[in-house]
Amino acid sequence: MTTELWTIGDFARESGLTPTALRLYDDLGLLRPVEVDASSGYRRYAPEQLAQARLVATLRLVGMPLARIEEVLGASPAAAARLVRAYWLQVERDTASRRDIVSALVDQLESEEPPMTTSTDTLRAEIGTSHRTGSRAAQQDALIARPGLVAVADGFGERADLASAVLAAFASGGLDDAVAVVASDIAASLPDAPRSGTTLTAVTVTGTTASVTHVGDGRVWLVRGREVRQVTHDHTVVAGLLESGQLTVDEARSHPHRNLLNRALVPGDAPDELEVGLEPGDRLVLTTDGIHTVVEDLPALLVSPAPAQRIADEVAKAVAAAGEPDNHTIVVVDLS
Structure with a gap:
């Protein structure tokens, strides 16, 4: 046959x-x-x-x-299992060796940091947003959009309101309060098996400086003229391999595990924190993964000279045209 x-x-x-x-x-x-x-x-x-x-x-x-x-x-299945186990053991040993090198390098760089000066000039912000459920049964994305603070979070698991609770805590008390909300939720779960979680991507604007707090796969984009730069790095397994050249762009976009997070907001795991200098005419954009994993030509939409709210609406339309498989949230901030 x-x-x-x-x-x-x-x-x-x-x-x-x-x-x-x-x-x-x-x-x-x-x-x-x-x-x-x-x-x-x-x-x-x-x-x-x-x-x-x-x-x-x-x-x-x-x-x-x-x-x-x-x-x-x-190899045979048994031999293949041994080969995979041996490979991963070496990865773990190599990682441990590099950890010591990185620790020493961080100490050196921090000792060389000059005193920071900040501008007192205040940039005016025009903000546009879109926040949609998509094809999901519940809305687990959350956002904050107000002068001086914009943020998005993407919750997962049983608790649909976790992302919004985390953002409310972050807005009122900062990162420690946001982590405390997650810690409380973990404490109510089975040991080592939290039922819910969330990402967090927030931008605080002071003068002409954007302070970014980020963990997970939300993104911050800086649009300056016709150039679009992704400020944050996705904390997913696939993103790390893409950056190192071990996966191609097409593999990363279509991989069955492309949404597998390797970092989220949890006690003891510090988010990425960075600062970005801003100029009049800049555009800051925050997106959850329901936007940037669906809209392949997103940068082309973000450089449009249209007002912030129209940009947010046009991006949401593009997600809808692609089937909007997930919750999707975008915050657009035009600075002048």
Whole structure:
């Protein structure tokens, strides 16, 4: 009996990968199609290759080098398990060694920091927002949009109001109060199994300085003229591998685990804190992942000279046109 082969499109849908990722795996020699049409070049795959495709995607996700992936694919299941275990043990040892180097470097840099001077000039802010539930049953995003403080949070788990509670605490008492809300929620859960969590991305504007507090996969964007810069770094497994060049942009965009957070707002894990100098004419934009993981041409929308509220509305329309699979929130701040 001959097994019916799947087109690359059918195989992509079944495996949760994209045709581009599958073509990449073919080029790298990690997953060859069973058949390639001599005239059209169309690739066809067998259903029994699904497990291998998913294994390749997972090994790419943990950052395993190509040569080691080839070894795992050629080994028996028991031998493959030993190879993966050995690789990860080395990663842990390498990380421990680098930790000491980083600690010494941070101490050195902090000792060289000159006294900070801040401007007393106050920039005027025009703010636009959009805050929609999308295809979710409940709204777990939250936002603050007021002069001097803008913030977004993206909650997950059982408690639908956790993100809004965290932002309210942050606005009234700062980061410690926000963390205390999460700590209280964790204490009410089973040990080591919190039922809810949230990200936090906040910008406090003082004079001409934006102070950013960030943990999770919300984003802060700075638009200056026609240039759009992502100020924050996503705290996801996929984002780290993308930055290091271990995943391609297409793999990162389509990976089955692309939304897997490796940091959220929890006691004992300090968020990223940074400062950005501002100029009249700048635009600050905050988005939850329901925006930037859906709208591929987001920078093109953000550089429009339209007013802040119109920008927020146009971005929300683009998310809706893409099916708005998640809660989505955007805050646009035009400074003058």
